[in-house]
Amino acid sequence: xxxxxxxxxxxxxxxxxxxxxxxxxxxxxxxxxxxxxxxxxxxxxxxxxxxxxxxxxxxxxxxxxxxxxxxxxxxxxxxxxxxxxxxxxxxxxxxxxxxxxxxxxxxxxxxxxxxxxxxxxxxxxxxxxxxxxxxxxxxxxxxxxxxxxxxxxxxxxxxxxxxxxxxxxxxxxxxxxxxxxxxxxxxxxxxxxxxxxxxxxxxxxxxxxxxxxxxxxxxxxxxxxxxxxxxxxxxxxxxxxxxxxxxxxxxxxxxxxxxxxxxxxxxxxxxxxxxxxxxxxxxxxxxxxxxxxxxxxxxxxxxxxxxxxxxxxxxxxxxxxxxxxxxxxx
Amino acid sequence: xxxxxxxxxxxxxxxxxxxxxxxxxxxxxxxxxxxxxxxxxxxxxxxxxxxxxxxxxxxxxxxxxxxxxxxxxxxxxxxxxxxxxxxxxxxxxxxxxxxxxxxxxxxxxxxxxxxxxxxxxxxxxxxxxxxxxxxxxxxxxxxxxxxxxxxxxxxxxxxxxxxxxxxxxxxxxxxxxxxxxxxxxxxxxxxxxxxxxxxxxxxxxxxxxxxxxxxxxxxxxxxxxxxxxxxxxxxxxxxxxxxxxxxxxxxxxxxxxxxxxxxxxxxxxxxxxxxxxxxxxxxxxxxxxxxxxxxxxxxxxxxxxxxxxxxxxxxxxxxxxxxxxxx
Numbered sequence: 001x002x003x004x005x006x007x008x009x010x011x012x013x014x015x016x017x018x019x020x021x022x023x024x025x026x027x028x029x030x031x032x033x034x035x036x037x038x039x040x041x042x043x044x045x046x047x048x049x050x051x052x053x054x055x056x057x058x059x060x061x062x063x064x065x066x067x068x069x070x071x072x073x074x075x076x077x078x079x080x081x082x083x084x085x086x087x088x089x090x091x092x093x094x095x096x097x098x099x100x101x102x103x104x105x106x107x108x109x110x111x112x113x114x115x116x117x118x119x120x121x122x123x124x125x126x127x128x129x130x131x132x133x134x135x136x137x138x139x140x141x142x143x144x145x146x147x148x149x150x151x152x153x154x155x156x157x158x159x160x161x162x163x164x165x166x167x168x169x170x171x172x173x174x175x176x177x178x179x180x181x182x183x184x185x186x187x188x189x190x191x192x193x194x195x196x197x198x199x200x201x202x203x204x205x206x207x208x209x210x211x212x213x214x215x216x217x218x219x220x221x222x223x224x225x226x227x228x229x230x231x232x233x234x235x236x237x238x239x240x241x242x243x244x245x246x247x248x249x250x251x252x253x254x255x256x257x258x259x260x261x262x263x264x265x266x267x268x269x270x271x272x273x274x275x276x277x278x279x280x281x282x283x284x285x286x287x288x289x290x291x292x293x294x295x296x297x298x299x300x301x302x303x304x305x306x307x308x309x310x311x312x313x314x315x316x317x318x319x320x321x322x323x324x325x326x327x328x329x330x
Numbered sequence: 331x332x333x334x335x336x337x338x339x340x341x342x343x344x345x346x347x348x349x350x351x352x353x354x355x356x357x358x359x360x361x362x363x364x365x366x367x368x369x370x371x372x373x374x375x376x377x378x379x380x381x382x383x384x385x386x387x388x389x390x391x392x393x394x395x396x397x398x399x400x401x402x403x404x405x406x407x408x409x410x411x412x413x414x415x416x417x418x419x420x421x422x423x424x425x426x427x428x429x430x431x432x433x434x435x436x437x438x439x440x441x442x443x444x445x446x447x448x449x450x451x452x453x454x455x456x457x458x459x460x461x462x463x464x465x466x467x468x469x470x471x472x473x474x475x476x477x478x479x480x481x482x483x484x485x486x487x488x489x490x491x492x493x494x495x496x497x498x499x500x501x502x503x504x505x506x507x508x509x510x511x512x513x514x515x516x517x518x519x520x521x522x523x524x525x526x527x528x529x530x531x532x533x534x535x536x537x538x539x540x541x542x543x544x545x546x547x548x549x550x551x552x553x554x555x556x557x558x559x560x561x562x563x564x565x566x567x568x569x570x571x572x573x574x575x576x577x578x579x580x581x582x583x584x585x586x587x588x589x590x591x592x593x594x595x596x597x598x599x600x601x602x603x604x605x606x607x608x609x610x611x612x613x614x615x616x617x618x619x620x621x622x623x624x625x626x627x628x629x630x631x632x633x634x635x636x637x638x639x640x641x642x643x644x645x646x647x648x649x650x651x652x653x654x655x656x657x
Contacts, residue, residue: 042521042523043521159612161612189384189385189548189613190548190549190589190592190593191384191588191589191592191608191609192384192612193592193594194591194606194608194609198606198608216521216522217522218596219551219593219594219595219596220594222594222595222596222598222601223598223601223606243598246596246597246598246599247597247598247599256523257522258596260522260523260525260526261522261525261526261551261596262526262552262554262555262556263551263595263596263597264550264554264578264593264595265578265579266554266555267554267555267574267575268533268556272530272533273526273530273555274526275523275524275526275527275530276523276526279491279493279523280521280523
């Protein structure tokens with residue numbers, strides 16, 4: 001089965017006064033049909049920028065997509081004009097996106113109904129009346145009570161969790177092939193987070209949509225994602241099936257990430273946390289070698305001498321970008 | 331006063347904090363938000379008490395009442411033997427040297443125009459605790475205590491990273507050698523790899539200096555890791571309080587169970603076997619909370635009794651207290 005979306009060697013740089021920021025520096029990934037993918041990394045590692053690049057939503061200037069391909073439906077999305085018709089027919093229709101802040105991503109002066117029917121009318125050429133009926137149906141699907149009356153409400157009349165449900169409804173309205181959820185649950189409480197994640201999983205199964213969950217929380221993707229990409233400083237440093245990443249991590253950063261989060265049921269007497277020393281790198285004028293080197297506990301002489309290690313296959317779908325073989329260390 | 335109370339640093343007794351809702355042209359009071367509604371607990375010396383709950387449940391309000399940033403509507407806050415809940419403003423100030431506070435936002439809680447050493451040393455000056463000639467020495471000591479290089483003393487906040495700023499906030503809270511520190515979401519604004527550094531720092535200085543913490547956070551796995559005992563709040567009330575091991579192994583309140591099951595665990599094998607209790611609906615407005623047990627509209631055990639009777643916290647053994655009529 002051919003991949004639905006294949007991103008190859010994507011590079012998105014930002015030109016700032018203080019130097020060149022390589023926000024995404026040679027990222028490759030693919031998304032299969034109906035698959036749930038996790039893209040994990042800390043803030044500033046380029047996870048959002050890479051997703052925005054695919055949809056050509058990067059403000060230019062200062063940003064610039066330097067190179068790369070994003071193959072979708074046999075076409076390279078990056079060749080399209082950013083504001084052109086072809087890109088618009090994909091964005092929101094075939095590839096939809098949910099953002100972190102449900103308050104700022106909904107227009108506060110338009111009713112929910114207007115925002116829901118907009119994409120239906122534009123992308124699917126629906127008549128206003130049919131679009132409205134479809135909108136009620138969508139709201140009901142994402143679990144909003146009294147959907148018919150709520151259609152005329154404004155975003156501020158909804159709670160954070162409800163707004164995010166509306167966002168999910170808007171994103172799914174045109175039956176996209178891929179849904180990208182960028183930190184969909186970061187601004188909400190845990191019980192709401194659980195509700196939203198279960199809802200998203202249910203919805204993508206129903207609509208046969210592939211889902212990319214972009215998050216900094218490893219726990220969020222452990223339950224849902226089939227495959228996981230771990231990003232650090234603009235690159236994928238490890239990728240593989242969920243079990244590969246969580247049970248058999250090979251990159252020192254992935255190992256560190258798993259050791260530094262407290263797990264439910266572990267108190268401090270039983271297990272001290274092992275933090276990753278240092279802090280995430282400043283992306284301005286980065287050196288050529290591995291960005292994780294200053295924080296790495298497994299570093300070798302080779303890491304200092306040679307440029308960033310390429311992603312190499314360990315076994316099956318498990319790839320890692322590291323010179324050190326962690327199996328040799330205790 | 332019994333033996334247990336003698337050892338406690340702080341005793342909260344039936345604390346209530348109501349905020350008025352004013353509406354209309356004359357700003358007449360039309361209702362109340364019961365942010366904290368009849369809450370009692372104690373924190374013993376050298377202990378960390380975790381306070382968890384979802385946003386709007388009143389956990390931060392409790393912290394602010396203890397700092398006396400709010401004047402409680404009713405109830406007692408007995409701090410080191412004296413009730414501070416009704417104390418006059420001029421007597422509160424010296425008290426604040428004994429209660430430190432660490433806040434969530436390491437960007438908003440530091441004055442951007444002060445140098446790091448001023449930020450950390452200010453409490454010493456305000457409370458007259460800076461001995462002549464020893465001031466600089468003490469500030470340097472505080473820097474080292476939180477793992478910051480004293481050579482960074484003359485920098486201003488924007489030159490520090492988020493984690494370093496939070497260390498500055500901790501140094502400031504420690505300056506006057508307080509007997510209690512209120513940590514209000516101290517790690518939730520930080521990156522995951524930095525969170526562990528700050529959690530470990532808080533744990534280490536607690537052991538080193540014999541500190542007592544009230545640790546307020548919404549992340550149950552963090553709270554459970556750092557706390558000896560955990561109190562779970564829902565809509566202004568404590569619904570369950572017990573030691574953190576017991577809370578995880580044997581949660582009794584249906585809300586605690588749902589909350590625990592909603593916390594994601596970074597392990598797919600565990601996740602596959604876990605059943606997730608997805609609560610229906612949302613947290614009701616604290617301006618108009620449901621009668622009886624606040625949780626009854628979302629509870630799967632609820633009966634008519636729950637809609638009428640307010641459940642009180644009761645001990646079910648080993649200091650495990652729960653407020654539910656059905657367990």
